Amino acid sequence: MTLLRLSPLALSRSRFALSPLAETLASLHVLGAGYCDPWLVSWYDRHHGAFRALLDADPFAKGLVRLLRSTKWMPAHIVLPPAGGMRTTIDGELAEVARAPDALVRAELEKSVAHSWEEHDLGWLTGRDWAARTAELFRRTWTAHVAADWPRRRALLERDVTYRAGLLAAYGWPRALEQMNRHSAWVGADAIRFSHQGSPDRVVGDEGMLFVPVAAVSRGTWLCEAPPASYALVYPARGAAATAGRTGPGPALGRLIGTGRAAILHELERPATTSELAAHLGLSLGTVGGHLAVLRDAGLVTGTRVDRRVVYRRTASGDLLAGGADG
Template sequence: MVMLRLSSMALSRSRFALSPLAETLGSMSVLVKPCSDPWLGPWYGRHRAAFLAVLDADSFARGLVELISSTKYLPGYITLPPSGGMRTALDDELAPVAAASDAAVRADLEAAVAHSWKRHDLGWLTGHGWGARTAGLFRYTWEAHILADWPRRRALLERDVSHRAGLLAAYGWPRALQQMNRRSAWVGADAIRFSHQPGPDRVVGEDGMLFVPVCVTSGTWLAEEPPARYALVYPARGSAAEATGGPRPARALERLIGTGRAAVLHELERPATSTELARHFGQSLGTVGGHLAVLRDAGLVTGTRVGRRVVYRRTGAGDALAGDAPA
């Protein structure tokens, strides 16, 4: 199995980040397969035909997307760790992709073919400038198919980060890593199990690990940049609940504590900040803050400070009153 080993310094510096490049990569894979994700379903219906038409017109684009959608090894030149934290910009991520040499691109693609569960050849790899062509395909996909949906997606990703940051502050990294995916788990005091597949351990550098959520509901990959930068890309939690607008507060609970406070209590099945709650409900921070104050005074929610933010979550009493399973 593959283990990611961290020193105490690396552990203390590990953090969360966003990656428009990873979001684009995951979205490409979604668009070329049947979609069973209700949260992405309407977006998929609007964009799939146009995306497939582009692939039909460009053998390089089709060959690359079909390969990355059917391999256990994603090409290294398109899976670099993001460098901008929660403010990572696509332009910064695409620069090293465009600069990749043809020799490096071919080596990565040959490795992806070797690890694919389908038969592929690289007959579509013609001409030159493959790094720049790849960057162009990613830029097109982002601008044509993802950019307009990014505010909605970013809100979901930030909710996931808030949830895990709250768990981290309260319980430490092992709890924050729970259920990131089916394979990853904290092992001992200084290692993360990434995969059950055979492979050498990685030693994370002193700058620490990056944890990068994406909106696709399956698929996890490790982004690497020599000598020791690593990012674990994982599916964000909560998209299924977001698809249906979350659970409907029971009428009895509404009568007991009020419609607004009941909605907030139900929504806190997934921990969130007051700003995220205000955005979700389309209300002012003052209104949401008032609901949180009453719920906190009643012992139904609690807040954990994470940097400059306070992440709110339900207490055991809040879970019992809401009638939902704890997040």
């Protein structure tokens, strides 16, 4: 079992962040496979062929992707804690990736080979400037296959953060970490179980750690580390499958309370802010705010302030009305 140990100060300073680099790595995993989760089929079908052609034309890229998809050790120069919080940019992250010296890259890739469940050699590791070539692969993957979908994914990721921030404000970190993945869990008063693998515990620095959701995978997680004691835990965002498969509120609910309010009540199956609802439903902030006021006055939704945002969720009456009308 691997534990991440946090002091009270580190715990109080831990927070959420977004990472376009982590989202690109997750997308690279999916595109490099011969299959995908059902809700990714449309995106996968549009991009898989072009991505495979990229790998076939570049032995370095092909060898690296195959290794990343079949190892329990993610190379440290690729999995870096995002430095920009919720505003982290792909350019900033790739600049950090490209700075790694060749000696570090080789050492990390050798560890990845040692922790792989497939046979590998590093015969594709030729030439020099391997970190820069890695950054270029990620940039091409981001530009061709992720960037156009990033606004939708970002909205989903921000919604996951909103949900967990609400749990954090109401119940504390153990509840906020609940069901992040199959392995992570709160242990005792000061530690997070990262995995069941036996390896030394990590001690998180006083600046706390980051929790980073990704949308392109439904399972699996990885740990980002930067010396001396900076850590980020990447985990699958909740709701990706449900969002792809949802069909909207039933017509009965729309006839009862109006189509706009019905759409918002249906969408609040998962808590969200006014801006998140507006972005997801394609409505103006004023329109969403007006509908929320009516729903709140009717006792169907309630709002909770989390930092500078108000997070709305359905009440028990809202759940009953939405569930009954949809059914």
